[in-house]
Amino acid sequence: xxxxxxxxxxxxxxxxxxxxxxxxxxxxxxxxxxxxxxxxxxxxxxxxxxxxxxxxxxxxxxxxxxxxxxxxxxxxxxxxxxxxxxxxxxxxxxxxxxxxxxxxxxxxxxxxxxxxxxxxxxxxxxxxxxxxxxxxxxxxxxxxxxxxxxxxxxxxxxxxxxxxxxxxxxxxxxxxxxxxxxxxxxxxxxxxxxxxxxxxxxxxxxxxxxxxxxxxxxxxxxxxxxxxxxxxxxxxxxxxxxxxxxxxxxxxxxxxxxxxxxxxxxxxxxxxxxxxxxxxxx
Numbered sequence: 001x002x003x004x005x006x007x008x009x010x011x012x013x014x015x016x017x018x019x020x021x022x023x024x025x026x027x028x029x030x031x032x033x034x035x036x037x038x039x040x041x042x043x044x045x046x047x048x049x050x051x052x053x054x055x056x057x058x059x060x061x062x063x064x065x066x067x068x069x070x071x072x073x074x075x076x077x078x079x080x081x082x083x084x085x086x087x088x089x090x091x092x093x094x095x096x097x098x099x100x101x102x103x104x105x106x107x108x109x110x111x112x113x114x115x116x117x118x119x120x121x122x123x124x125x126x127x128x129x130x131x132x133x134x135x136x137x138x139x140x141x142x143x144x145x146x147x148x149x150x151x152x153x154x155x156x157x158x159x160x161x162x163x164x165x166x167x168x169x170x171x172x173x174x175x176x177x178x179x180x181x182x183x184x185x186x187x188x189x190x191x192x193x194x195x196x197x198x199x200x201x202x203x204x205x206x207x208x209x210x211x212x213x214x215x216x217x218x219x220x221x222x223x224x225x226x227x228x229x230x231x232x233x234x235x236x237x238x239x240x241x242x243x244x245x246x247x248x249x250x251x252x253x254x255x256x257x258x259x260x261x262x263x264x265x266x267x268x269x270x271x272x273x274x275x276x277x278x279x280x281x282x
Contacts, residue, residue, distance in 0.1 A: 003192060004047035006030055006038060006080065007054030011148040012094055015185035016053055022189075023047065032056075032076040033068070042083045049090040049192035052077050053185075055124070059098070060243040062120040069123035078130025085136025090195035092188045097144040097176065097208075099125045102247020105175075107212075109253045110142070110204040118244035128204070137199040139191045141184070141257075142206045144250045145218075147271075148181035149278035154215065158222050159279070162230045172216035172234030176250030177208030180271030187263050194261055201260050206252035209268030221269065225276060 001021050007013030008026035017024045023045060030041045032054055042050055056062065056072040077093050084091035098121035099114040116122045128140050147153040161168055187207050195201055213221075216234040223230055237246060258264045 001048045001193060001196070003049045003051055003189060004042060004045050006032070006050070006052045009151070010053055010055070010057070011146050011151040011153060011181035012184050012188070013053040014150050015148065015182045016051060016188065019185065019189060032072040035071070035076040035079040038076055039079050039083045042080060042087070046087070047089065049092070049196065050080060050084050051092045051094075051188045051192060052080055053094050053188070055094070056120070059118065059120040062123060063118065063243045066119040066123060069120060070126050073123035074126030074130060077127040078134065081131040081134040081136060081138055084138070085134050088137065090137040090139070090192045091131065092139045092141060092192050092195075093127065093131050094184065094188065095128055095140050095142045096121070096124050097142060097250040097252055098247060099128065099142070100247060102249045104249055105251070107251035107253040108249075110206055110256055117247055120244060132204070136202070137195045138202050139195060140204040141188060141191065142204070142252060143179050143184055144176045144208050144252060145178040146181050146184065147178055147275060149275045154178070154218065155222055155272065155275060156279075158219050159226070162223065162228050165230065167231040167233065168219065169233045169235045169240070170216045170219045171237055171240050172214045173236050174246055174248050174250065175212055175214050177210060177212050177252065177265070178218055178268040178272070179207065179209040180266060180268060180275065182274070183207070183209070183266040183271060187257075190263060191261055205257040205260070206254045207257050207263065208252045208254060208265060209271065210265040212251050221272065225272060
């Protein structure tokens, strides 16, 4: 099955490029700041499915660039979905836990009311709303805390900082499920294939790694598995202010994804071992 992927160098897009049958489009071929260019590429390639793994992801910068973030994260995927609906092909769109306000402790269900705490979250919600409004064969896949052996992510940041420091302060009151980019990529393709066979599975879904942990606990596991001796101090979000508010509760209820597609929550510790091994080989 030929799958057209928007995104080339992001974490999930990089993993998708490794899969058979994938045609990956970078910014030079399809710039999401120009949604019409994305529509043109879909019509030109006429693939069997489309996956949007591209996005504006500079969470803090989005506080000053919300219009640009909304064009990339909102207008572009909405137009992609429209063209896919016209061609009657599946469209899978990767979204985020940031569309929720992050309060409480209960894992958020796909149908829970969204309340983004920042500009980035609002831009991603605009994309979700646009995709849903079009209809067709679609799946919105929300995820969180993405990590891999490439790009900018928490695992690589912790390893880089620990190379020059003896002590790190890491937030301990934000809870979520670290999720391997490889697991997300494989889930996107699985969902796209099943949507071709059964469009009634269209909807909004969640996929995050298990078990849920804090950033502090995640950091401890990274250092334990790499054998690095470094002091990790738990701090609160209040002690680590950022321009954009971060959700304290990033737990997502993933049961519908398993029920509809047979995709269970992946073990992030297994995935972490794979990423660390990959980084060691570089």
